[in-house]
Amino acid sequence: MTKLMVKLESQEIPRDSFAAQPKRMYRAGSRYCRTEENPDLQNGIHGLMIINEPDVWLINRLDMTAKHMVDPGPTYNCRMPMFVNAEDIRGPEDLKKILMQLEFGRELEFFKPRATAPVRGLCCSGRKRWRT
Helix, strand or coil: EEEEEEECCCCCCCCHHHHHCEEEEEEEEEEEEEECCCCCCCCCEEEEEEECCCCEEECCCCCCEEEEEEECCCCCCCCEEEECCCCHHHHHHHHHHHHHECCCCCCHHHHHHHHCCCEEEECCEEEEEEEC
């Protein structure tokens, strides 16, 4: 299992806002994913998402409610893309875009096939540098 702590930082986002709060993400293979959020008291949400493909649960720990959904398939893979907004996904073809394939916990699988051989770079302060 891979555990990640993810935090969004930007000049446009106030440091004390809910959007700037860290999220804890867990991933085991392509079937099991979990995301835990800090409480968002302004909107009355303390989010927890649990995925055990094809089952998905969205839980609000503040008001103790939950919603269950079933992935219709045909593939049963939980996805945790790094660069996506819900409005960016309009259909299955959008999931094939290159940045949609970069996922939390799957960084090596994304970058390894795209890697190039290292080449000798510039020398700085007497130390040899490598770049790709």
